[in-house]
Amino acid sequence: MKMIExxxxxxxxxxKILLAQRPAQSDQAGLWEFAGGKVELDESQQQALVRELNEELGIEATVGEYVASHQRxxxxxxxxxxAWHxxxxHGTLQAHEHxxxxxxxxxxxxxxPLAPADIPLLEAFMALRAARAAD
Structure with missing residues (x-):
């Protein structure tokens, strides 16, 4: 079975966190998700995130800490x-693909109505925030 990163x-x-609504002509149309996309063969997860956020939202992102992974x-x-925090x-958010x-x-x-794969990532982020607040 093919694995896609x-x-x-x-x-x-x-x-506050940013949610993006999937376009009408896409898989899982109308559901809300975290922006992102596929990791290309020659790039790290962080590099892919910077590239995807530039393509999808027109921003230059600062990638912070790793949050969690989920497989389906x-x-x-x-x-x-x-997921990465x-x-x-920098830049003005633009919905190029949402x-x-x-x-x-x-x-x-x-x-x-969240994309099912994003729900465990949101829950992991909330748990991390709660742990940080308790420190």
Whole structure:
């Protein structure tokens, strides 16, 4: 079975995170997700994240700490999804590949119809934030 490495950005600003709505003509149309995409053969996860966020959102991202990974089978392929925290970026957000963008708290994000693969990543991010707050 083919494995595809995919990265996702949990972009945070002022305690809110960015969700992006998948376009109408895509797989899982209308669901909300973290921006990101496939890792190319010659790049690291962090390099892929910077490239994808530039392509999808028109921003220059600062990649922070690794959050979590999640694996799921989709259409006979294994998708290995890796989430990274993006605590800062430069530029103006533009939805090049999504229907809409929204800032919300991580708790509010759970109220959105999220892409199933992103839910465990959001939960891991919330657990990390809670652990940081307790320190």
């Amino acid at each position: 995919v990265i996702a950005a949990i972009i945070e600003r002022d305690g 089978e989709v259409s006979g392929r294994i998708i290995h999804l890796h 993006v605590p800062d970026f 229907q809409a963008l929204v800032w919300c708290s991580p708790e509010e994000a759970l109220q959105y």
